[in-house]
Amino acid sequence: MARFRGSITKVSRRLGVALSPKAEKYLERRPYAPGEHGQSRRGKISEYALQLREKQKMKYLYGVLEKQFRNYYKKAVSQRGVTGDNLVKLLERRFDNVVFRAGFSPSRAGARQLVSHGHLMVNGKKVNIPSYQLQAGDVIEFRQKSQNMDAVTDSLNRAPESRIPTWVQVDKAQQKAVFVAVPEREEVQEQFNEQLVVELYSK
The missing domain is CATH 3.10.290.10 (RNA-binding S4 domain)
Structure with missing residues (x-):
């Protein structure tokens, strides 16, 4: 069964959101990106980078890989209603x-x-x-x-x-x-913006 095998704490620090209880403790001590230049990385983030970051947040948060996540998106598009809401509901189910x-x-x-x-x-x-x-x-x-x-x-x-x-x-x-x-979108309290993910895949 395919799953992510890397360091979830590093990913959490890179994305700026705790993806596990362990990562939450690391973020409290080191609230910046990993690596030698983690604390000095600043500057304007492009629209694409923002959209990509939100997709990465959702992927890692729910523990799914790229192909599986894209399939969830395709299914969300095919369903009635708001695509972003449908995507969150599929992941929550x-x-x-x-x-x-x-x-x-x-x-x-x-x-x-x-x-x-x-x-x-x-x-x-x-x-x-x-x-x-x-x-x-x-x-x-x-x-x-x-x-x-x-x-x-x-x-x-x-x-x-x-x-x-x-x-x-x-x-x-x-x-x-x-x-x-099945929860409504407002009942799911997570730190991501699924609309940016929809915009990323809609290009």
């Missing part, structure tokens, strides 16, 4: 993302590992595809042999209620979640 949103893991990378290792089920059936698109009403729960893992229990205990969105209903005691509804 990913199985690994919803597992992260539910608080089962402190990061999307960790959530992706839970899914790909076959620890979770959707509506009673094992699903190990991180990109699987959830539908409203889908029930997520751990397989019997994967229940009450220390890492999951710890993540749920640490996850504040405010971090779990209203469109994911979580039963912490049973380690179970329901994907209540």
Whole structure:
């Protein structure tokens, strides 16, 4: 399964946004781009560079590679409604993302590992595809042999209620979640501008 294997902290510093809990700590100490000239890089950023940076933010944030991200965009274009909103909704419906949103893991990378290792089920059936698109009403729960893992229990205990969105209903005691509804764009609080991504691909 293809995935990014580089340093997410370096990418976070380059893009100026924390893409993981670990990267958040690094950005607090070094809020500038990596490399010898990271602190001195200034100057006007071109329109294309801004659009590209927003695309990179979304790609790395949701943990998808270029080809997969472009396919999401093509699907968003083919759907009714605002393309940018559709793109965000498709990414938010990913199985690994919803597992992260539910608080089962402190990061999307960790959530992706839970899914790909076959620890979770959707509506009673094992699903190990991180990109699987959830539908409203889908029930997520751990397989019997994967229940009450220390890492999951710890993540749920640490996850504040405010971090779990209203469109994911979580039963912490049973380690179970329901994907209540596909979120509207205003319900997704992330540091990116998807409209710039649409403009980039529209050229």
